[in-house]
Amino acid sequence: MPSGIVLLDKPLGLSSNAALQRVRRLYGAAKAGHAGSLDPLATGMLPICLDEATKIAGEILSSRKRYRFAIALGARTATGDVEGAVIEQAPVPPLDPEALEAALAGLRGPQRQVPPMYSALKRDGQPLYALARAGLSVEREARPIEIYALRLLQASAERLELTVECSKGTYVRVLAEDIARALGTCGHVVLLRREWVVPFGHEPMHPLDALEAADAATRAGLLLPADRPLGHLVAVHLDAVQTDRVRHGQSVLVSDEASGKTRLYDERGAFIGIGELAAGRVQPRRLLAAEAPSG
Numbered sequence: 001m002p003s004g005i006v007l008l009d010k011p012l013g014l015s016s017n018a019a020l021q022r023v024r025r026l027y028g029a030a031k032a033g034h035a036g037s038l039d040p041l042a043t044g045m046l047p048i049c050l051d052e053a054t055k056i057a058g059e060i061l062s063s064r065k066r067y068r069f070a071i072a073l074g075a076r077t078a079t080g081d082v083e084g085a086v087i088e089q090a091p092v093p094p095l096d097p098e099a100l101e102a103a104l105a106g107l108r109g110p111q112r113q114v115p116p117m118y119s120a121l122k123r124d125g126q127p128l129y130a131l132a133r134a135g136l137s138v139e140r141e142a143r144p145i146e147i148y149a150l151r152l153l154q155a156s157a158e159r160l161e162l163t164v165e166c167s168k169g170t171y172v173r174v175l176a177e178d179i180a181r182a183l184g185t186c187g188h189v190v191l192l193r194r195e196w197v198v199p200f201g202h203e204p205m206h207p208l209d210a211l212e213a214a215d216a217a218t219r220a221g222l223l224l225p226a227d228r229p230l231g232h233l234v235a236v237h238l239d240a241v242q243t244d245r246v247r248h249g250q251s252v253l254v255s256d257e258a259s260g261k262t263r264l265y266d267e268r269g270a271f272i273g274i275g276e277l278a279a280g281r282v283q284p285r286r287l288l289a290a291e292a293p294s295g
Contacts, residue, residue, distance in 0.1 A: 002027045003052035003288070004223030009205035010038050010046040019208060023048050026211055026219060035060035036168075036197065037120055041081050044194035045205050052288040053226035056274065060229050062168055063198035064148060070161045070191035071176045073183070078132075079118040080173030081189040090185045092158050100160075103182035104150045112142035113174055145170045160187075163195070199229055226288065227271040230263045236275065236282055240267045246275070247290060251283040261285070 006027070010019050016037040024032035029050040035057050038046055044067075049057045073092045077084035093099075115121050117132035117140070131138060149165040164175065173189050180187030196203075206222055214222075234256060242252040243266040254277070256262075262277045264284070273287035 002029055002050050002220060002223060004050055004225060005053050005228060006048045006050065006211070006223060007200055007203055007205045008046045008048050008211070009207045010043055011208055012043050013040050014208075015040050016046060019046060020048055022208060023211065024050065033057045036065065038194060039081065039192065041083060041189070042192040042194060045197050045200065046194070047197055047200065047229075049226070050223070055286050055288060056226055056230065059274075060197060063229070064165055064167055065170075065197045066163060066165045066195045066201075067172050068153075068161070068163050068191070068193045068195055069172050069176065069189055070159060071180060071187040072190045073158045073160065073180055073185050073187045075188060076177060076180070076186035077188045079188075080116055080171075080177060081192070084118070084188070088186050092185045093183065095155055095157070095160075095183065099183065100152055100155060103179055104152060104162075106182055107175065107178055108147050108150050110144065110146045113145045113169075113171065114142045115140050116171055116174055118173075119171065143169050147175070159190075161191070199231060225271065227263055230274070233261050233263045233274070234258045234277065235265060236262045236277065237265045237269070238267065238272075243267055243272065246272070246282070246284045247287065249284060251281050253280055254282050256280070256282075
């Protein structure tokens with residue numbers, strides 16, 4: 001069965017889970033997981049981890065992302081995007097370049113953001129969007145996020161198009177409302193595309209229809225190895241005895257004096273999982289299943 005990562009270009013109108021299940025079936029994978037949900041309204045990069053690669057999905061979730069998005073000014077919706085009913089309207093003031101830049105500048109950098117009710121976050125086991133659809137609203141704690149870059153691409157009388165590079169946990173719908181509010185009006189997202197997720201900024205995405213049209217060998221050739229997102233971690237290469245001990249859950253002494261998470265490789269150079277390195281000893285944390293011997 002395949003293990004690896006597919007960089008799906010998620011189509012408009014499909015939920016992340018529906019897209020994941022279609023990709024899983026295409027590859028005949030037993031397990032699949034995506035790194036960071038995209039709303040049905042959103043398109044773009046959705047990393048999908050198949051089988052053993054699901055064990056490193058959390059390492060992708062912690063990375064920064066870039067989105068291209070558009071805001072319709074003058075109306076706020078219940079969902080923060082075009083799928084919700086309009087719940088507020090306000091006139092749009094003249095948008096001169098100085099006012100636009102001042103609004104964006106005030107939203108760059110570290111900050112705290114309150115997640116929207118229409119989100120997949122859970123309260124007492126229920127996703128917030130289910131509560132919102134039932135007409136309920138609950139308190140949500142503001143969470144730390146960071147806006148690394150926020151740039152205006154185009155502006156018209158009632159529409160802005162921008163790009164943002166942001167941390168994990170950032171809701172672009174909330175950011176769009178904040179931008180509109182800073183301009184003295186209200187707004188909602190009408191276009192949202194995730195352009196990349198670190199560390200896949202230079203990797204191509206694959207449309208779902210192209211994957212469905214491809215043969216099995218072509219699809220297999222599009223899989224990225226499970227360790228591709230882990231280049232920021234120290235690599236530790238083990239000999240056969242160390243590999244066997246690690247696979248039995250034991251720590252081993254190594255020559256590296258670094259500390260923190262590490263990517264582990266066996267005596268053949270095959271990636272076997274993630275460990276924790278401290279004081280010259282590595283402890284296994286998340287291991288991939290051993291390959292069955294050939295022949």
